[in-house]
Amino acid sequence: MKTAVIGSTGYGGAELIRLIEGHPHLELAMLISTSQAGDALSQAYPHLRHLAYTFQELDIAQIGQEAELVFLATPPGVSGELTPQLRAQGKLVIDLSGDFRLKDGRSYEDWYNRKAAPDKWLAEAVYGLPEWFAEEIRTADLIANPGCYPTATLLGLLPLLQHRMIDQRALVIDAKSGVTGAGRKVDQSLLFSEVNENLRPYKVDGHQHIPEIEQAAERLAGAEVRVRFVPHLVPMNRGILVSLYAPMLHKYTTTEVLHMYEEVYEDAPFVRIVESGWPSTKAVQGSNFCDIGVHVDERTGWITVLSVIDNLMKGAAGQAVQNANLRMGWAATAGLMQSPLFP
Ligand SMILES: NC(=O)C1=CN([C@@H]2O[C@H](COP(=O)(O)OP(=O)(O)OC[C@H]3O[C@@H](n4cnc5c(N)ncnc54)[C@H](OP(=O)(O)O)[C@@H]3O)[C@@H](O)[C@H]2O)C=CC1
Numbered sequence: 001m002k003t004a005v006i007g008s009t010g011y012g013g014a015e016l017i018r019l020i021e022g023h024p025h026l027e028l029a030m031l032i033s034t035s036q037a038g039d040a041l042s043q044a045y046p047h048l049r050h051l052a053y054t055f056q057e058l059d060i061a062q063i064g065q066e067a068e069l070v071f072l073a074t075p076p077g078v079s080g081e082l083t084p085q086l087r088a089q090g091k092l093v094i095d096l097s098g099d100f101r102l103k104d105g106r107s108y109e110d111w112y113n114r115k116a117a118p119d120k121w122l123a124e125a126v127y128g129l130p131e132w133f134a135e136e137i138r139t140a141d142l143i144a145n146p147g148c149y150p151t152a153t154l155l156g157l158l159p160l161l162q163h164r165m166i167d168q169r170a171l172v173i174d175a176k177s178g179v180t181g182a183g184r185k186v187d188q189s190l191l192f193s194e195v196n197e198n199l200r201p202y203k204v205d206g207h208q209h210i211p212e213i214e215q216a217a218e219r220l221a222g223a224e225v226r227v228r229f230v231p232h233l234v235p236m237n238r239g240i241l242v243s244l245y246a247p248m249l250h251k252y253t254t255t256e257v258l259h260m261y262e263e264v265y266e267d268a269p270f271v272r273i274v275e276s277g278w279p280s281t282k283a284v285q286g287s288n289f290c291d292i293g294v295h296v297d298e299r300t301g302w303i304t305v306l307s308v309i310d311n312l313m314k315g316a317a318g319q320a321v322q323n324a325n326l327r328m329g330w331a332a333t334a335g336l337m338q339s340p341l342f343p
């Protein structure tokens, strides 16, 4: 299937190129760059110098002629503009940004502080978390790939809500991300000297992924969900660790809850339940896996869920390819079964 990547000089774009190159059914037809059109791919990404591609201008009409599937790996606000034009050309669109994840345009405007896409397109978009919303994704023409933090959080949280095991109004989510989560843009706060040997919270007073987490959680809970979410920046390249804490509604043992998770994710090839030891970001690095561990503290009646992903894989490009596989009826694992990179 002929594929275009818009935003191909960014980290998400580079990961998409790597995955599409190794995919049995996807073919890289166009690499779009608004800043480096005419340059060789190897100028932006020397590690891909074996691939003889040149970046092309953003030209919607040409994409219309040369590609069937378009991945948008662009900053917020861009796909809201481009997607209606691409859909008008009949293209299948998978958007890695937050532009189509929230159904309520006013909520997007509040949290992202920019104009939302038109309601018509927000209504058409399907939230692309394949483990939970596969039926809708199979027939979708516009897939809103989830955010990195929401992916790690929801894969850990939704089984508990589905089984009514926790108080959904008292969820505490402590999240930590590697620096590639912020993209390849130049930013003083992301300099080596500011990030290295440092651990710092950010957006403590409100992160744009809060409404996304609550929106998906409410679908499973059937009731209002409120989360207290605080992200932290960690001096490493890739990886997200989410630690989620909630009071349990009844008494369960860790073994019982682990068994429940095993059943829920029995047919999910990318979710690995960690039964002994604890999840760690290195164990999923470079892969599309999400590792989940749980612990019930019988003394306090609280559960801790620990969930890890590689933000650029299951948190972005890997999940986008997983959505393409599902939408096209290919094997869920097509082009995605790379083992994690270790050490
Ligand atoms: N990094 C991560 O872990 C995750 C990122 N995301 C989301 O995915 C999207 C991409 O993220 P990421 O790759 O990290 O970001 P980057 O900043 O690394 O790359 C974004 C790319 O978008 C292109 N771009 C910028 N402005 C425009 C424009 N006006 N029109 C078209 N293209 C433009 C640029 O490429 P060029 O100059 O070549 O056009 C740029 O390289 C973002 O929305 C992000 O929030 C989601 C989950 C995880």
Ligand SMILES: CC(=O)N[C@@H](CCC(=O)OP(=O)(O)O)C(=O)O
Binding pocket: 076, 096, 097, 098, 147, 148, 149, 177, 178, 179, 180, 181, 182, 208, 209, 231, 233
């Ligand atoms: C480390 C870091 O800065 N991470 C980013 C993740 C951005 C992202 O994925 O945001 P959208 O897709 O919702 O735009 C952040 O916390 O804002």
